[in-house]
Amino acid sequence: MITELKRILLAEDDPRDVELIMTALADYNLANEVVVTYDGEETLNYLYNRGKFQGRPGGNPAVVLLDLKMPKVNGLEVLRQIRQDDQLKMTPVVVLTSSREEKDWVESYRLGVNAYVVKPVDFHEFVNAVKELGAFWAVINEPPPGSIGNMKRAI
């Protein structure tokens, strides 16, 4: 049986965070299937196959790792749009943020996030958190119908 890697969409505006997250994911050989978007608008463009992502291979990511504070459209707004869209609403979304503020996590859950993870300052904790997230959502979890990994397997 061939296990296909499922695609992770990483919405993160800070290139340093992107590098650190990719480093952590590389430990589990998960980095190859990560698509990075650097603001909320780009994230939505990817999800809706618009703009520079027009004509990308179809299917939804197995998980969206979503930063909250991003330029143009913030993470909560991205989350809201995902949950309101019939094609996207089942896509797992994990908020990965610096914020421990109550209003952020309460609002995220209210909008239907699947998990809320605060990026730890300690690097080892950070790497472990990202690795576990990657492993869980891209390997262990069965994504909903319409996700990239499933589609490949179905064919």
Next chain:
Amino acid sequence: MEAQPAGGPEGSGDIGGRSLADRPLIVPLTITLLVMIIGMSLYQIAKYLLLPGLSLIKSNIITVFFSSTVATTAAYFILRRRQWLLQQILDELAARKKAEEKIKNLNKDLEYHITQLEAANSELESFSYSVSHDLRAPLRHIVGYADLLQKNSSSVLDETSCRYLQTIAGSAKRMGDLIDDLLTFSRIGRMEMQKTTFNVEQLVKEVLHDLQNETAGREIEWKIAPLPDVYGDRSLMRLALLNLISNAIKFSAPRSHAMIEIGLLQGKENEPAVFIRDNGVGFDMKYAHKLFGVFQRLHSAGEFEGTGIGLANVQRVIHRHGGRTWAEGAVGGGATFYFSIPNIRRMEDK
């Protein structure tokens, strides 16, 4: 408030609601006339009794003169009193108007201050929001990249350089802790209180359960007295007790036989106060005023861990309940921390 002026010497009770302003002038005139008639009659009687020889014209002139003098004087006093009462009413009205104006101004002031307070609060909120989001990110990067650097170049770096990198990461990590602590401290000040009545002893037991990891392997003799019910925010009070009790555990660590006592102080003059006493390292009373300050520590980081936010949190929680905190201690002689809040019940009241 001095909105109500004091009544006049003759009492302003007769001013009433409808008051003199509506009373017609006929009253003083009638009184004048009555006084004239009575005066005349009195004079006629007196004349016959005392001065039988006086002529009719003379006696009539004296009668008219006498009674008109009495009547005019009476009318004068009646009018004056009327004037005085009217003045009282006008004064009272003016005073009332002034008071109303004052209240209006005070209300305006109050509204202004509320707006200011709301603005300050929302500024504080967005400030801590931005601290939470933006300040922690660069720290995470410092720690992350220092760690990556160490991993990638451990073969070429000497021991000192490795230690430098560890220090960089360690310091950034500590700053992250400090920021988290400050955010918690600020949150304690801002969060809405949800007050209920709960039992302190029950809460202490829950906190002790939470602290099991910290007490593992330690020999601690606990003395927990019956504790009362209080009316307050349970989660905030839990945080205060957690800080106080974990301090007692921490600062009694050097003792092979630690003793921690939690009880209720109820002197006759003092308000009842909950206390937490340990036989730990204590502190110098000279620095007691510093204990509850933000990031104030009386021990070096090498001796005891911590950022120094715990007691500041405790004080903020107790202040928000309208209470106070204080402490007693001696170097090497243990420490006792007290807090009292309104509505704490004496045990016998239960």
